Amino acid sequence: MTPRPSLGLRARLLSAFALLCVVTAAVVAGGMYVEARTAILQRAQDGAVQAMKNRLETLYPLRTPTPDQAELAEIAHTMTDQNGYAIALYHETHSPGRLDPAMIPPELRRTVADGVVAWQRVIWYDAPFLIIGSPLLITEGDRPTRPSGIEIYTVRSLLSEQRSIDRLATRAWLTGAAALAFAVLLALLATRGVLRPVRELGHAARLLGQGHMRTRITVRGTDELADVAHTFNNTAAELERHVEQLRDMEADARRFVADVSHELRTPLAALTAVADILDEEASQLPEPAGRAAKLVSQETLNLTGLVNDLIEISRFDSGVAALALNDVDMAELVHATLRNRGWTQPVHTELPPAVTARLDPRRVDVILANLVGNALRHGEPPVSVHLTADPHWITLHVRDHGPGLDETALPHVFDRFYKANAARARSEGSGLGLAIARENARLHQGDLTATNAPDGGALFTLRLPRRAPDPDGDPE
Numbered sequence: 001m002t003p004r005p006s007l008g009l010r011a012r013l014l015s016a017f018a019l020l021c022v023v024t025a026a027v028v029a030g031g032m033y034v035e036a037r038t039a040i041l042q043r044a045q046d047g048a049v050q051a052m053k054n055r056l057e058t059l060y061p062l063r064t065p066t067p068d069q070a071e072l073a074e075i076a077h078t079m080t081d082q083n084g085y086a087i088a089l090y091h092e093t094h095s096p097g098r099l100d101p102a103m104i105p106p107e108l109r110r111t112v113a114d115g116v117v118a119w120q121r122v123i124w125y126d127a128p129f130l131i132i133g134s135p136l137l138i139t140e141g142d143r144p145t146r147p148s149g150i151e152i153y154t155v156r157s158l159l160s161e162q163r164s165i166d167r168l169a170t171r172a173w174l175t176g177a178a179a180l181a182f183a184v185l186l187a188l189l190a191t192r193g194v195l196r197p198v199r200e201l202g203h204a205a206r207l208l209g210q211g212h213m214r215t216r217i218t219v220r221g222t223d224e225l226a227d228v229a230h231t232f233n234n235t236a237a238e239l240e241r242h243v244e245q246l247r248d249m250e251a252d253a254r255r256f257v258a259d260v261s262h263e264l265r266t267p268l269a270a271l272t273a274v275a276d277i278l279d280e281e282a283s284q285l286p287e288p289a290g291r292a293a294k295l296v297s298q299e300t301l302n303l304t305g306l307v308n309d310l311i312e313i314s315r316f317d318s319g320v321a322a323l324a325l326n327d328v329d330m331a332e333l334v335h336a337t338l339r340n341r342g343w344t345q346p347v348h349t350e351l352p353p354a355v356t357a358r359l360d361p362r363r364v365d366v367i368l369a370n371l372v373g374n375a376l377r378h379g380e381p382p383v384s385v386h387l388t389a390d391p392h393w394i395t396l397h398v399r400d401h402g403p404g405l406d407e408t409a410l411p412h413v414f415d416r417f418y419k420a421n422a423a424r425a426r427s428e429g430s431g432l433g434l435a436i437a438r439e440n441a442r443l444h445q446g447d448l449t450a451t452n453a454p455d456g457g458a459l460f461t462l463r464l465p466r467r468a469p470d471p472d473g474d475p476e
């Protein structure tokens with residue numbers, strides 16, 4: 001399952017700062033907006049109600065408890081001021097004017113009809129208005145006592161207050177935007193100070209992983225990041241020291257193997273000559289001496305093969321191994337490898353004709369000889385060599401029908417001196433043959449792999465380019 005991509009540290013810090021700023025600005029600005037809006041509307045409402053009450057006092061005592069339309073118009077005129085207008089109602093009669101009684105909310109009319117002064121904010125024609133309703137009471141003596149049935153409603157526009165509230169909202173948004181920009185700026189500064197050492201650490205770690213052992217980080221300050229930089233530098237220095245020791249030890253080991261291998265060649269040449277003579281005379285010697293002569297001859301050959309393999313490995317390790325390229329017919333090359341070693345009969349081949357490649361025939365011969373020889377020694381017949389090709393690559397499959405390779409041995413079959421005793425019989429070779437074969441394949445910029453065939457047996461696959469890289473760098 002592919003992991004979902006996550007935000008980087010900078011993006012997370014910016015998001016956290018921005019979210020904190022937005023929440024804080026929304027809470028503070030929103031609270032201030034609601035409080036200021038309530039205060040503005042309450043002040044306008046209280047002022048309008050008090051002004052209406054003051055004008056109501058000028059209407060007492062009532063001239064008549066049953067006014068006609070003209071008297072209602074006079075009452076409405078008295079209640080009208082420069083900030084609004086008024087309407088007077090008595091049952092089905094009302095004063096003429098800008099306000100239609102049908103526009104008055106029914107709930108407000110019922111409350112006023114019960115003898116209570118009430119008010120309500122409404123929206124007419126997309127504009128806010130305040131309607132204040134009050135009953136006129138019948139006076140007995142000097143005090144109003146009961147409703148007369150006359151209702152007065154004044155209408156005051158709240159447009160100026162709404163504009164003040166809108167300006168407050170705009171300021172709140174601008175304040176929030178400014179706070180957000182400031183928070184983002186602070187986040188950028190903070191992330192720069194935090195992420196710069198982290199980026200330097202990541203870059204240095206990548207360089208260290210690529211083999212640049214002298215990579216160090218500049219230590220700034222005395223905080224936790226400085227401690228991390230100190231730790232990285234100390235770790236890098238210690239790692240450099242250990243790597244240098246390992247490189248020296250590896251170089252010494254390679255030099256030792258190369259020196260010993262070359263020093264052994266001269267005495268081995270003499271031993272080989274003596275072993276050849278002993279081998280020829282072994283049949284004429286008494287039984288114990290003859291058997292000993294054959295054993296000496298065989299072990300001398302094995303030792304010679306081991307020394308030659310060690311010399312070849314040392315060439316790969318030192319980087320002096322090179323290709324001697326020639327245009328070769330792959331079918332002819334495979335047949336020559338099998339014919340020279342007497343393997344023509346036991347090995348089945350599937351080799352399409354006219355498959356040519358520019359390779360080093362000696363090194364390809366070494367690879368094939370090792371693969372086929374292992375299949376014949378450790379596998380079971382039939383052993384086959386199958387060739388396929390495309391415009392850019394050739395592929396050789398060498399397989400047997402034996403028990404195959406143990407699954408635990410598969411990752412190690414190309415390791416040096418590795419012998420899969422659990423999967424194969426004890427080998428008489430040096431344990432370097434497959435390692436040399438793979439090095440030869442990689443020298444061609446190809447590869448050699450091992451697996452088990454689905455129907456049994458070990459399967460080795462050699463994949464080589466049709467035109468190997470020219471060691472002289474000449475264009476092909």
